[in-house]
Every structure is written in structure tokens, then in C-alpha cells.
Amino acid sequence: MKHELPPQTITAHYLEQRLPQFKGNPLVEALPPPMTDESLLEALTLMPDYDPGQRQWSASERMMMIGTLQNFMVPMLKHTELCRALDSMLRTGYVGRAPKTPGHAAIFQSIYQKQMAGQTFAQTANSRTPQISTALIGLSGMGKTTTVQRWCAHLPKVIFHPEYNLYQIPVLHVEMPSDGSSIKGLAHGILQKIDELIPGANYYDMYAQRGRTGADTLMRGVARVMNLHLVGLLICDEVQNLANSKKGSQTVMTELVSAANDLKVPILFIGTNKAAKVLGTDFRQSRRSSGQGIAPWDRLLPGTASAPSEWDVFLEILWQFQWVRNPVALDPLLSRYMFDCSQGVIDLAIKLFAAAQARAILDGTETLTAELILDVYGEEFQLLHPMVAALRDDNLELLNQFDDIAPLNLQQHLEAAQRKLNLLKSPLFSVKASDETFAPRLSAGLQAMGVGEEEATSLAGEVASTNPDANLATGIKRAAAALSKPQPVKARGKAGKGKVVEVPVNKFDERPNDYRRAIAHAQANNVTVLRQLKDFGMAPRLEDVIDL
Incomplete structure (x- = not known):
């Protein structure tokens, strides 16, 4: 049902009826009303545009559709709880900060006094972490950042208040510098982000580029700009990066939290389990007593037949x-293998499922099996094995050593599968020994490798007759194997007719393109023939020697 009232009236009516404590605050009234349960679930849900008829599409088209799984998301209880907490933090943080009010002016005055006194943003014995700030800590790949971004999407990036001639920034989402380069790197990121949002702004040049600005001076400039543009919620992502700070992660965290405390801006810290040490004991205790605490996001665990879990x-x-053309139902065995290989990490499970489908399309089996899932995990997700093993063993100490448990980008898996699919369509794999062009193509390839024309023609015919199911790729391998077998050479002259003698290694050096030169040197150097061919520059790619 559509509302016929303008949005401003709808918001004002909502605040008057349900949130009277925010009535009259222009910063809160400018925000859209909190989402209903239905609209929140709709905003968080993302499913591929799927139809069973797509299973009959070509392999390339189905590969493209599999790629749409990378944004797949099913909202769960933890996702909705996080969004509710963020909405509460945003609105509560605007209390007492309306423009042209004593509270808003007092913040500017506090920043100015610190500047005159040469003070830094540092906590004292009488100061504490703002009670409306919290941290979202947990395994990477569980959808923390994705959930935050989708909640932020329902808010306007910037709101202009003509009566005050001010731009309001409801949410400012920044990432901690990858090297944890003290508060200065974070300040630069905040200024650059604000420049992107505010039309005509140039705060980075104003505060960061003029002379050699110290960290304390720079942070005061950032605080002034954040207060000027009424930042409602500061989201600091990748907090674990502060562990790399040369200045000391606790010092950096103290400066950041203290600045936000003075500004009365709530903060959401997002990070992996490694970030828990960076946040410090004091912050965690304050978070637990604030009422805004968010439980750590752990992996999903399987339930039972009578009580299924979120996993x-x-x-x-x-x-x-x-x-795949032959879909299968999810049975207990497949479910067990999916959990064992992903350990309940959402992102890993999605990419394992997608990569398994790509493999099934590629090898022509066109169906998912437990063995296939295990093979894909073993071959394509090797970098994740130590991290998954740490999860499987509940080894938290080992797990904290890994900054990120997210697997390789799904697109990389699909692009690799697509390249293999294209290669399978090439004559190297499609031309069989029964094809009339097989022997001529194979012979031409052997000649390009330095085999004489007569011998190449004979060998190609032999491969074609003895290997009826061979394609050009396997044919060239069988021919190379036959060529690498040591052949006795009958000497002439003093050694006597028919007597076999050893041929010197350098016998063929005067013929640099003769493959027998590589064979002789390989035997003398105790290396493979292929290795010697590569060293001599005589091992081109199959695509280059076979007439495709």
C-alpha cells in the first residue's frame, strides 16, 4: 500500500507516534523511518535470477549464471539484530547534536579549546568509551561488512538542510589502513571519503596537504569536519589492521575513540577475531555494559533432523x-561434506558450491556428488586448508593468526573454468585420431619440434592407428614419449658392422633444432627430456605447433 503523504510527513508522523524522544530533531526527522521487519528482510535478501530452464543453456551461459551466487545472501537472526542495533545507534547519536543548538556549538568549542591548549584526543581517568559505540567481531566470510553495506543502502548518502545550508552525512564507512599506519592514515581516509560525498569539498587538501601536518593537528581538523557535516555513525572496518601499527594499536584506538567521544559520534568497529586484542579490555567492558553490545559472529553449525539450524x-x-543438467536433492551425505569442507563459513560454502557446479559442467558429469565436492575443495581451495583445519579442531589460537578466512574470489574460479572449457572446444581436444586431419596435423607439429619429415609422418600414423581414442593433445604426448626412448645407434667403421656403440652427447650439437640433441643432453644431465627441450627453447606450446 502506497502512502499518499510526502516522505517528510510520514517520518514526522512516525516519530510522533512511536519515537517521541526524537521529535523536533531535524537530523533524525531527515532520516527515513526505521525499516519494518518485512522491508528489512527484503533489503537483506539477495537471490540469483534463477529458472530451472536455464539448465539447458550452453556451458558458457551457465558459468555466467553461477557467478551471480557471489552476492547470495539469506538473512538470519544475527543480520537483523545488527541492523536494528545500527539504526538505534544512528538515531540515538543525534540526540543533542542538532545544528544551531548549544550542544552542537559546544562540540566546536571543545575542539577549539583543545587546539589552543595543544591537547590531543586522549582518554583521561574521568573519560570513557562512548556508550553508544560497539564492535562487530567474528570470522571473515560470515557477511559482516555485506550486512552493514546493505543496511546503509537504505539511507541517503548525504542530506542537504537548506534552512541551515548544511550537508548531513548519516553514515561514514571507512577502512583502517592495511599497514595500520597510526591515526594519520585513518584521518586521510576519512577526509577523502567526505570529499567524495560533499559537493565541491576539498578537505583533504585543506587539512592533509598543507605543509607537514602532525597527527594531532590533523585529527582536530577531521573532528571539525565531521561535526560540521553532522556525521551520524562512523563505521571503521578492518580493525585488525591496527595490529600492524608501528605507533601501537592501543594508542591509535585510544585517540580514535576519544575523538568520537568528544564529537558524540557512535562508532561501529568491524574486524576479524584478531581485532579483539586491538580493541582492548576497557572498550570490551564498556561495550558489554552499554546495551549496544553485539555478540561475536561465529560460524554456523548443523542442527538435527527434528531441530534444523540456520546452517x-x-x-x-x-x-x-x-x-547442472542433472540436479540432485540435498541429502545428509552432501550436507555433511559441505559442512566439513566449509566449517559453516557462509562465504566459503557459497564458493565451494559454485566451484563444484563449474567443475561438473566442465568435466561433463553435470551433477553434484560428495566426491566432487571433496575433490574441488582439495584441489582449488588448498590455501584455505590450514584455516579450515583450525576451525575443525576449534584451535582458536591458530585461527587468530589468520587475518582472513575468505577464499579466493569466485570470479577467479569461474574464469579458470571458462578457460578450460574454451580449451576443450579447441582442435587440440576435439580432433580425434579417426579424423582425417589428425595425422597431418600431428606430423606438422612434430616437424615444428625438430623431428624429420619422414619420421614425423611415420610416428603420427603409428599414434593414430594404435590410439583410436586419442586427440591431438594426447597424441603429441604419446609421440614425445616414443621419441624419448633411447634408440641404439649402429656405428660404422672400426667398431665393426652392426656393433652398437655409445653416441657422444655432442654428436647432434651441430644440429640445434634436432630433438635428438635434447634427448642426448637430457640423459647426460639426468633431467627429463621436456626439461631439456625447454632449456634449449625447443618446447613451444601445443597451440603453436599444431595447426588449429
Whole structure:
């Protein structure tokens, strides 16, 4: 049902009826009303544009559809709880900060006094972490940042208040510098982000580029700009990067939290389990007593047949999106293998499921099996094995050593599969020994490798007759294997007719393109023939020697 009232009236009516404590605050009234349960679930849900008829599409088209799984998301309880907490933090943080009010002016005055006194943003014995700030800590790949970004998407990036001639920034989302380069790197990131949002702004040049600005001076400039543009919620992502700070992560965190405390801006810190040490004991205790605490996001765990868990529901929904021609139902064995190889990490499970489908399309089996899932995990996700093993063993100490458990980008897996698919379509794999062009193409390839024309023709015919199922790729391998077998050479002259003698290694050096030169040197150097051919520059790619 559509509202006929203008948005401003709807918001004012909502505040008057349900949130009277925010009535009259222009910063809160400018925000859209909090989302209903239905609209929140709709905003967080993202499913591929799927139809069972797509299973009959070409392999390349199905590969493209599999790629749409990279943004797949099923909202769970933890996702909705996080969004509710963020909405509360945003609105509560605007209390007492309306423009042209004593509270707003007092913040500017506090920044100015610190500047005159040469003071830094540092906590004292009488100061504490703002009670409306919190941290979201947990395994990477569980959807923390994705959930925050989708919640932020329902808010306007910037709101202009003509009566005050001011731009309001409801949410400012920045990442901690990868090298944890003290508060200065974070200040630069904040200024650059604000420059992107505010039309005509040039705060980075104003505060960061003029002379050699110290960290304390720079942070005061950032605080002034954030207060000027009424930042409602500061989201600091990748907090674990502060562990790399040369200045000391606790010092950097203290400066940041103290500045936000003075500004009365709530902060959401997002990071992996490694970030827990960076946040410090004092912050964690304050967070627990604030009422805004968010429980750490751990992996999903399987339930039982009578009481399915969120993992079971998630996997059941994900399993519906099969683009293989022979889809299979999710049974206990497949479910067990999916959990064992992903350990309940959402992002890893999605990419394992997608990569398994790509493999099934590539090898022509066109179906998902437990063995296939295990093979894909073993071959394509090797970098993740130590991290998954740490999860499987509940080795938290080892797990904290890994900054990120997210697997390789799904697009990389699909692009590699697409390249293999294109290669399978090439004559190297499609031309069989029964094809009339097989022997001539193979002979031409052997000649390009330095084999004489007569011998190449004979060898190509032999491979074609003895290997009827061979293609050009396997044919060239069989021919190379036959050539690498040591052949006795009958000497002439003093050694006597028919007597076999050893041929010197350098016998063929005067013929640099003769493959027998590589064979002789390989035997003398105790290396493979292929290695010697590569060293001599005589091992081109198959695509270059076979007439495609």
C-alpha cells in the first residue's frame, strides 16, 4: 500500500507516534523511518535470477549464471539484530547534536579549546568509551561488512538542510589502513571519503596537504569536519589492521575513540577475531555494559533432523540454485561434506558450491556428488586448508593468526573454468585420431619440434592407428614419449658392422633444432627430456605447433 503523504510527513508522523524522544530533531526527522521487519528482510535478501530452464543453456551461459551466487545472501537472526542495533545507534547519536543548538556549538568549542591548549584526543581517568559505540567481531566470510553495506543502502548518502545550508552525512564507512599506519592514515581516509560525498569539498587538501601536518593537528581538523557535516555513525572496518601499527594499536584506538567521544559520534568497529586484542579490555567492558553490545559472529553449525539450524536452512535454500543438467536433492551425505569442507563459513560454502557446479559442467558429469565436492575443495581451495583445519579442531589460537578466512574470489574460479572449457572446444581436444586431419596435423607439429619429415609422418600414423581414442593433445604426448626412448645407434667403421656403440652427447650439437640433441643432453644431465627441450627453447606450446 502506497502512502499518499510526502516522505517528510510520514517520518514526522512516525516519530510522533512511536519515537517521541526524537521529535523536533531535524537530523533524525531527515532520516527515513526505521525499516519494518518485512522491508528489512527484503533489503537483506539477495537471490540469483534463477529458472530451472536455464539448465539447458550452453556451458558458457551457465558459468555466467553461477557467478551471480557471489552476492547470495539469506538473512538470519544475527543480520537483523545488527541492523536494528545500527539504526538505534544512528538515531540515538543525534540526540543533542542538532545544528544551531548549544550542544552542537559546544562540540566546536571543545575542539577549539583543545587546539589552543595543544591537547590531543586522549582518554583521561574521568573519560570513557562512548556508550553508544560497539564492535562487530567474528570470522571473515560470515557477511559482516555485506550486512552493514546493505543496511546503509537504505539511507541517503548525504542530506542537504537548506534552512541551515548544511550537508548531513548519516553514515561514514571507512577502512583502517592495511599497514595500520597510526591515526594519520585513518584521518586521510576519512577526509577523502567526505570529499567524495560533499559537493565541491576539498578537505583533504585543506587539512592533509598543507605543509607537514602532525597527527594531532590533523585529527582536530577531521573532528571539525565531521561535526560540521553532522556525521551520524562512523563505521571503521578492518580493525585488525591496527595490529600492524608501528605507533601501537592501543594508542591509535585510544585517540580514535576519544575523538568520537568528544564529537558524540557512535562508532561501529568491524574486524576479524584478531581485532579483539586491538580493541582492548576497557572498550570490551564498556561495550558489554552499554546495551549496544553485539555478540561475536561465529560460524554456523548443523542442527538435527527434528531441530534444523540456520546452517541447515541456509544450505537448503542455496542448494536450489543448481545449473547442472542433472540436479540432485540435498541429502545428509552432501550436507555433511559441505559442512566439513566449509566449517559453516557462509562465504566459503557459497564458493565451494559454485566451484563444484563449474567443475561438473566442465568435466561433463553435470551433477553434484560428495566426491566432487571433496575433490574441488582439495584441489582449488588448498590455501584455505590450514584455516579450515583450525576451525575443525576449534584451535582458536591458530585461527587468530589468520587475518582472513575468505577464499579466493569466485570470479577467479569461474574464469579458470571458462578457460578450460574454451580449451576443450579447441582442435587440440576435439580432433580425434579417426579424423582425417589428425595425422597431418600431428606430423606438422612434430616437424615444428625438430623431428624429420619422414619420421614425423611415420610416428603420427603409428599414434593414430594404435590410439583410436586419442586427440591431438594426447597424441603429441604419446609421440614425445616414443621419441624419448633411447634408440641404439649402429656405428660404422672400426667398431665393426652392426656393433652398437655409445653416441657422444655432442654428436647432434651441430644440429640445434634436432630433438635428438635434447634427448642426448637430457640423459647426460639426468633431467627429463621436456626439461631439456625447454632449456634449449625447443618446447613451444601445443597451440603453436599444431595447426588449429
